[in-house]
């Protein structure tokens with residue numbers, strides 16, 4: 106049974122999508138069959154893997170409304186062993202459309218259940234919000250990976266995130282845990298990032314991944330080619346960091 | 362009557378809050394009385410101006426629910442001429458709480474109307490979402506300032522943003538326009554940012570501000586001291602860029 110990991114942080118621009126794409130590709134490279142589910146109406150994970158959002162096609166929106174089985178929504182990617190379940194802008198309307206539906210928080214969990222035997226990992230790329238879409242991802246997940254920039258507003262957001270995690274555990278998903286906290290876009294040269302990183306290590310201890318992701322322009326260039334970094338520039342510091350992270354995740358999470 | 366400017370972009374982490382705080386402070390420094398309204402449940406603009414989110418106090422949440430007049434929610438800041446209307450985490454619940462209320466999109470517009478004679482500008486810091494809070498800000502605003510990182514996912518988000526703007530004009534706010542597009546965290550050295558900047562200038566032409574904001578660590582350090590950059594390090598490139606932007610905004614927008 107696949108281990109489901111949600112890549113989540115309501116703070117915007119911390120590297121959720123960059124982590125989701127590149128960790129998923131690196132897990133596939135390590136021969137663990139991986140599914141990436143794009144749960145964000147921005148559909149950045151989809152376009153970052155070469156699936157343009159303007160083209161009308163069945164996507165997560167149809168799956169969550171019960172109009173299509175997950176099976177029929179899956180797309181292959183440029184990376185062998187990596188499958189994508191794409192998003193679309195229509196997802197933005199779901200927060201209001203599902204308000205009166207029964208079990209509105211468990212739609213994604215139910216949609217993904219039949220896929221679990223086929224993959225070692227299922228990664229969920231979350232939007233920068235504490236809305237119903239994000240909640241669906243937290244209810245469906247076994248554990249969370251929390252990308253964090255080592256900057257002031259990130260520290261402020263941690264309390265918000267931990268409170269949400271406790272709420273989800275209390276009401277819907279008692280076994281949900283933090284798989285790890287990932288430092289992203291890390292610029293070790295600044296005093297600010299060293300200071301904030303030290304504070305976050307004090308707070309999260311063992312749960313901080315040994316691998317930190319450096320700021321590396323190749324990670325920002327790769328999505329414009331529709332490729333994960335390891336297919337765009339394998340020798341780059343960004344691609345190497347995510348390959349290293351994949352090995353750390355495999356050791357910690359023991360996939361199916 | 363104050364000119365109301367919404368600082369908005371659903372893409373996360375592009376510098377909305379950094380722009381809201383530092384542009385508001387720079388307008389106040391140019392002796393234009395300015396109000397900054399924090400419309401984001403993350404409450405980063407509030408904490409970045411030294412108003413910690415954990416302390417219970419009347420805030421925008423109470424104003425939008427009709428439980429308090431805007432007048433009673435205003436706080437002074439370290440910057441003379443700059444007033445803050447703080448946010449709180451409770452705002453995250455409003456998207457669901459206001460769903461059945463009449464005129465749910467015009468709550469902010471109505472709340473701010475009595476304050477307009479007292480300020481030259483009112484700036485609205487928006488959350489990274491296309492939700493009811495963000496919609497309230499777009500309906501209340503006269504014009505938008507759109508911070509953009511010159512990176513691939515930013516380009517993808519522009520079409521989404523323009524579509525939202527057209528929707529708001531058609532249904533609620535026909536006079537809404539784009540005051541300007543602001544390049545933020547710009548690293549002129551990379552080929553990617555030069556390429557994306559050129560594409561954005563082709564798309565937005567005159568509406569791109571002449572001032573671009575460079576990546577400058579002093580902008581990221583200042584909020585941890587509860588200060589805008591011009592009070593934290595006036596000589597920094599970040600503080601100077603926002604002072605320059607303020608003059609450009611005053612020329613374009615002719616405050617009250």
Ligand SMILES: Nc1ncnc2c1ncn2[C@@H]1O[C@H](COP(=O)(O)OP(=O)(O)OP(=O)(O)O)[C@@H](O)[C@H]1O
Nearest residue numbers: 117118119120121122123233290320321325373512
């Ligand atoms: N390590 C890195 N080095 C350089 N650029 C990076 C890195 N990680 C992410 N980026 C770039 O920073 C921007 C923000 O990253 P990304 O979009 O992945 O964050 P996000 O958390 O998914 O944002 P959102 O909150 O909008 O979903 C993107 O333009 C991305 O290309």
Ligand SMILES: Nc1ncnc2c1ncn2[C@@H]1O[C@H](COP(=O)(O)OP(=O)(O)OP(=O)(O)O)[C@@H](O)[C@H]1O
Nearest residue numbers: 117256373374375376377378379489546576577581
């Ligand atoms: N020009 C800059 N130079 C250096 N750091 C910056 C700059 N602008 C913003 N930052 C930092 O980048 C991060 C993202 O900026 P900010 O929080 O202002 O973006 P935002 O669009 O408001 O994010 P959100 O989508 O979460 O509301 C913050 O840690 C901020 O301190």
Ligand SMILES: [Mg+2]
Nearest residue numbers: 121122145149
């Ligand atoms: Mg993202």
Ligand SMILES: [Mg+2]
Nearest residue numbers: 377378401405
């Ligand atoms: Mg912000």
